[in-house]
Amino acid sequence: KQEVTQIPAALSVPEGENLVLNCSFTDSAIYNLQWFRQDPGKGLTSLLLIQSSQREQTSGRLNASLDKSSGRSTLYIAASQPGDSATYLCAVSSVGKIIFGKGTRLHILP
Amino acid sequence: GAGVSQTPSNKVTEKGKYVELRCDPISGHTALYWYRQSLGQGPEFLIYFQGTGAADDSGLPNDRFFAVRPEGSVSTLKIQRTERGDSAVYLCASSLRGTVSGANVLTFGAGSRLTVL
Numbered sequence: 033k034q035e036v037t038q039i040p041a042a043l044s045v046p047e048g049e050n051l052v053l054n055c056s057f058t059d060s061a062i063y064n065l066q067w068f069r070q071d072p073g074k075g076l077t078s079l080l081l082i083q084s085s086q087r088e089q090t091s092g093r094l095n096a097s098l099d100k101s102s103g104r105s106t107l108y109i110a111a112s113q114p115g116d117s118a119t120y121l122c123a124v125s126s127v128g129k130i131i132f133g134k135g136t137r138l139h140i141l142p
Numbered sequence: 143g144a145g146v147s148q149t150p151s152n153k154v155t156e157k158g159k160y161v162e163l164r165c166d167p168i169s170g171h172t173a174l175y176w177y178r179q180s181l182g183q184g185p186e187f188l189i190y191f192q193g194t195g196a197a198d199d200s201g202l203p204n205d206r207f208f209a210v211r212p213e214g215s216v217s218t219l220k221i222q223r224t225e226r227g228d229s230a231v232y233l234c235a236s237s238l239r240g241t242v243s244g245a246n247v248l249t250f251g252a253g254s255r256l257t258v259l
Contacts, residue, residue: 036184066248075146075233076185076250121184123248129198130175130248132184 034059034126038133046141047114053107053136055122060100063125067096067107070119070135079120080107112140144168146251148234154257155224163219163254167236173246174217176209177233179253185233191217224258231255 035058045051055065064083068076080089080096082105088097095108105122119135147166155161167174172193177185187201194214202208206224211217221228231253237246 038184064246068248068250075252076235076248078247078249081247123185125246129187129190129201131187132177134182134184 034062034124034131036122036124036131036133038120038122038136040136041134042137042139044139044141045112047112049112050108050110051112051138053109053120053122053138055105055107055133057103057105057124057131059124059126060103061126062100065096065098065105065125066123066130067094067105068121068123070121072118076121109138114140114142116140146234146236146249148232148251148254150254151252152255152257154259156259157224157226159224159258161221161224161256163221163232163256165217165219165234165236165251167215167217167234168249169215171236171238171249172214173237173239174211175235175237175248176217176219177235179231179233188219188232221256224256226258229256229258 037056039054066081067079070076082089082098093110098105117140119137121135123130123132149164174191176188179185189199189209190197191211206222208220233253235248235250
């Protein structure tokens, strides 16, 4: 059974810092891994998708890496801004379903 | 449509009542997913449709929960004899293809918040 864990559960950093969010999964037989952002009371917005054959994806200040063999992914956010404050969720696509972690609540201090 | 639409956005009901939640996916998306999210938790998988058929319904918590997608587009999640523990945000997502496609980006709706009194 696939399990997805995100560490830390919550993180507060001053504006301008670079930061890393972690995601681990127990079953390496995945099709892809996605990172999402969720603002309070809102739905999820897809940030990056890494296919199982890829090692990283970049979009603007965001960079996501995937090490399938070790069951790990990281989301790197450069030069953080107050508008980055949200919950970040990773989701792993396996046969038949997509499993989410519990998320990391990120707060960027102005 | 341009995005995934879910109705109602909020539903308050009494324990024991029947509830239907509707999801209208992006036009042309063959895969549709239902998730349930409780406060402070990640989305919990309920059911996944590929076309009209439920490809995986292993996440439905019990037989009070049922979902249909009769024409391969709109889906309805049905909850019978609601209980207070069913209170959560029910999220729907769609993708162009199912999970066997490595490039299947999920697009989520804003969710339906269900409160059972």
